[in-house]
Amino acid sequence: MPRFKTVSEALRIVHEREQLRNFGIIAHVDHGKTTLSDSLLAAAGMLSPSVAGQALFLDYLDLEQKRGITIKSANITLYYEYKDRPYVFNMIDTPGHIDFTGKVTRSLRALDGAVVVVDAVEGVMVQTETVTRQALEERVRPVLFINKIDRLVKELRLTPDRMQKWLANVISDFNKLIDVYAEPEYRDKWRVSVQSDTVAFGSAKDRWGFTFSMARDRGITFKDIYEAYVSDNLEDLRKRAILHDAVLKIIIEHIPPPNVAQRYRIPKIWRGDINGEIGRAMLECDPDGPAVMMATNVVVDPQAGIVATGRLFSGTIHEGDPVWLVNTRAPQRVQSVQMFMGPYREVIGMLPAGNIPALLGLEKARAGETISTVKDIVPFEAIRYVSEPVVTMAVEPRNPRDLPKLIDALQRMHIEDPNLVVTINEETGETLVSGMGVLHLDVAMIMLKEQGIDIIPSRPIINYRETISTKAGPVLAKSPNRHNKVYVRVEPLGEDVIELIRSGRINENMDRREIARILREHGWSTDEARGVVAIDERGNLLVDATKGVQFLQESMDYLKAGWMDVMNAGPLAQEYARGVKTVLHHFVPHEDPAHRTYAQLMPAMRKAVLGATLLARPTLLEPVLGIDVKCPSELIGSVTGVISSKRGKVIDIVQKEYLVLVTGEMPAAETFDLAEVMRSMTAGKAVWSTHFKAWRPVPNSLLRSIITGIRKRKGLPPGVPSPGEFLDKE
Numbered sequence: 001m002p003r004f005k006t007v008s009e010a011l012r013i014v015h016e017r018e019q020l021r022n023f024g025i026i027a028h029v030d031h032g033k034t035t036l037s038d039s040l041l042a043a044a045g046m047l048s049p050s051v052a053g054q055a056l057f058l059d060y061l062d063l064e065q066k067r068g069i070t071i072k073s074a075n076i077t078l079y080y081e082y083k084d085r086p087y088v089f090n091m092i093d094t095p096g097h098i099d100f101t102g103k104v105t106r107s108l109r110a111l112d113g114a115v116v117v118v119d120a121v122e123g124v125m126v127q128t129e130t131v132t133r134q135a136l137e138e139r140v141r142p143v144l145f146i147n148k149i150d151r152l153v154k155e156l157r158l159t160p161d162r163m164q165k166w167l168a169n170v171i172s173d174f175n176k177l178i179d180v181y182a183e184p185e186y187r188d189k190w191r192v193s194v195q196s197d198t199v200a201f202g203s204a205k206d207r208w209g210f211t212f213s214m215a216r217d218r219g220i221t222f223k224d225i226y227e228a229y230v231s232d233n234l235e236d237l238r239k240r241a242i243l244h245d246a247v248l249k250i251i252i253e254h255i256p257p258p259n260v261a262q263r264y265r266i267p268k269i270w271r272g273d274i275n276g277e278i279g280r281a282m283l284e285c286d287p288d289g290p291a292v293m294m295a296t297n298v299v300v301d302p303q304a305g306i307v308a309t310g311r312l313f314s315g316t317i318h319e320g321d322p323v324w325l326v327n328t329r330a331p332q333r334v335q336s337v338q339m340f341m342g343p344y345r346e347v348i349g350m351l352p353a354g355n356i357p358a359l360l361g362l363e364k365a366r367a368g369e370t371i372s373t374v375k376d377i378v379p380f381e382a383i384r385y386v387s388e389p390v391v392t393m394a395v396e397p398r399n400p401r402d403l404p405k406l407i408d409a410l411q412r413m414h415i416e417d418p419n420l421v422v423t424i425n426e427e428t429g430e431t432l433v434s435g436m437g438v439l440h441l442d443v444a445m446i447m448l449k450e451q452g453i454d455i456i457p458s459r460p461i462i463n464y465r466e467t468i469s470t471k472a473g474p475v476l477a478k479s480p481n482r483h484n485k486v487y488v489r490v491e492p493l494g495e496d497v498i499e500l501i502r503s504g505r506i507n508e509n510m511d512r513r514e515i516a517r518i519l520r521e522h523g524w525s526t527d528e529a530r531g532v533v534a535i536d537e538r539g540n541l542l543v544d545a546t547k548g549v550q551f552l553q554e555s556m557d558y559l560k561a562g563w564m565d566v567m568n569a570g571p572l573a574q575e576y577a578r579g580v581k582t583v584l585h586h587f588v589p590h591e592d593p594a595h596r597t598y599a600q601l602m603p604a605m606r607k608a609v610l611g612a613t614l615l616a617r618p619t620l621l622e623p624v625l626g627i628d629v630k631c632p633s634e635l636i637g638s639v640t641g642v643i644s645s646k647r648g649k650v651i652d653i654v655q656k657e658y659l660v661l662v663t664g665e666m667p668a669a670e671t672f673d674l675a676e677v678m679r680s681m682t683a684g685k686a687v688w689s690t691h692f693k694a695w696r697p698v699p700n701s702l703l704r705s706i707i708t709g710i711r712k713r714k715g716l717p718p719g720v721p722s723p724g725e726f727l728d729k730e
Contacts, residue, residue: 011348014352014355020088020257020354021087021113023255024108025115025117026104028122036147036204037091076340090355106297108140109310109380110297111138112256112262114142118144118145118170118174122687125628128177130691136181136182143251146199146200147204164222171194197211200247200250208241208243209244209247214241214245218240218241220240257354258355266313269294272378278374287316290377291314291321291371292370293311294313294368294380295369304336305361316351316352318334319335321373325365325369326371326379327370328369333361335361336359339351340356366418389421390692391440392462393445393457393459394432395445395448395455396430461713462668464575464620464623465620466573466578467621470617471491472615474489475612475723476608477728478728479601480600480604485728487608488582489612490581497541500522501536502537507535508534531545538578540578541581543582550591554593558597558598561605567580571613574716575620611723611725620703623667624693624695625668626693627665627689630656642677642682643666645677646666646674650663650664
């Protein structure tokens with residue numbers, strides 16, 4: 001018997017694709033996503049209406065409840081009847097803080113629509129823009145819920161007429177995001193408006209909301225809202241403007257069912273033959289086709305092991321089905337088909353296409369995996385993140401005997417959160433944990449302690465990148481046995497090509513002819529575009545420019561390994577490389593295969609790339625964060641002073657009615673005490689957020705000291721090596 005009545009009701013109609021909706025709730029941090037989800041749960045009978053808005057049911061981790069923020073994405077299935085017709089909603093509540101934006105990215109792949117929640121006073125914020133852009137890039141249709149309308153009355157003291165003008169500006173700002181980030185064919189269709197009922201207004205905390213048609217039919221005006229708050233009597237408003245009616249009405253009428261959404265989403269996220277059997281089955285969301293699913297989230301259950309959750313695009317998945325993990329190239333068997341209900345899972349035995357099943361038994365599955373009952377299938381496009389880890393901590397157990405326990409816990413956390421990167425320095429034995437920001441790492445450390453591991457974390461360390469400023473080479477390096485010669489040249493890779501790599505438009509798994517076509521569109525010559533032999537996802541390329549060299553193909557994997565070794569640890573400070581185009585200019589191998597081994601060719605290539613890089617004026621790149629601050633106009637001087645004191649610069653200052661928006665940027669290395677300094681200088685009256693913006697060269701005045709500090713921390717010799725240490729003469 002299911003724990004929740006909604007599960008048994010939902011299972012009766014999960015086969016009716018027109019009555020399914022897959023949607024998420026996305027927003028800037030603290031704009032009210034989880035509070036809104038409480039009201040939707042109450043509508044499905046899963047939560048008492050009296051506690052909706054305070055329960056924060058989907059923030060089920062103790063840490064989430066204590067901090068008042070969403071850290072993990074939470075899946076839940078809701079059953080709801082609208083106009084006497086039953087519907088099933090697969091809903092995902094996502095984090096809002098920028099440090100956890102990777103979870104939003106993964107969740108969106110499973111969804112067809114998104115309710116974007118915006119604070120009525122703060123309006124469209126940076127993370128609103130980030131998550132909306134992510135949704136549009138996945139062809140996930142957004143609708144808008146403007147929350148915290150009560151703040152317009154209680155804090156800004158706006159009259160009903162001025163409330164409507166204020167909200168019109170919020171809607172206009174949101175539509176600008178759609179104009180900028182939506183593909184041309186969806187811009188007009190997906191713009192939101194009051195008249196089309198693609199916008200709802202309300203207060204999730206106070207449990208009321210309405211759309212234009214609801215207000216017209218029930219006689220609700222902004223004057224009613226104003227008077228309800230002035231008189232402190234909200235009961236009549238709650239009865240006439242039922243929040244879940246407004247939001248679920250928008251979802252049912254404007255977010256498409258899976259069989260409609262997949263017709264335009266599949267060509268975007270899958271590069272296989274759309275006209276083939278598998279392609280047609282996914283376009284039609286065919287429950288009788290081959291089972292094809294993408295795992296968008298993986299959790300590690302202490303008892304059940306790996307639980308892979310994701311979108312089933314075609315076919316029907318059953319308990320006991322043999323499946324193939326396409327990326328991992330491994331056969332597995334589904335031990336159990338379940339459905340997530342917030343912190344719980346319900347065993348359901350099977351689910352058809354268009355739903356979001358949770359599968360047990362796939363121990364090798366990871367987020368991004370393509371799972372299918374068919375072996376020979378093109379995998380889904382890789383999930384690309386808007387940011388990358390920029391902060392690192394070294395972690396060690398207080399008791400050395402706990403080291404295996406620590407490593408095991410960190411590996412489980414990385415499986416659940418691929419943006420939390422764990423590396424072990426084999427030379428120093430250091431365990432390093434990298435995350436999207438200080439909060440991301442802080443949460444990870446707390447989770448380790450909650451598992452009973454007493455740890456000693458280091459202070460946060462900023463991650464840098466190494467790059468080059470000019471061309472160098474060709475240079476020569478010989479193998480240790482002196483029988484093989486490798487000639488290499490390097491040059492900076494243009495930002496346009498780096499963006500192609502970072503966005504996934506070109507990647508290691510693509511057909512080389514398609515890569516060549518795209519690079520030719522960006523100004524590359526035909527020969528060089530055809531010569532790309534390896535792509536590093538951080539923004540580096542290896543190009544083969546040799547002509548008619550013997551034994552090259554059988555040697556290429558060894559040469560790639562030497563190149564990748566340098567991309568993973570550059571010569572200045574052993575930081576990752578970014579924006580380096582490496583060209584294999586010539587290769588003179590020995591005729592005897594015994595002299596062309598990995599032990600000979602890998603070091604030769606590594607030396608050649610290191611030497612060429614050191615000749616190309618190498619430098620460090622540091623992560624720069626964008627910052628947006630909202631404050632009263634009298635605090636502009638204090639806010640700009642804080643930004644300037646952090647090696648930052650102010651980009652824009654915009655007056656918005658009662659508040660001023662200050663936009664700027666600053667190096668991530670200067671932000672560790674930003675909260676304390678900003679609160680001190682503004683008496684706590686400023687609201688701000690930061691987001692990853694770009695990699696920028698470290699100022700020359702700081703370069704040497706930063707390199708020296710990194711090398712000392714890593715136990716490297718103090719001086720940067722010279723090119724001559726790696727290169728040879730004829």
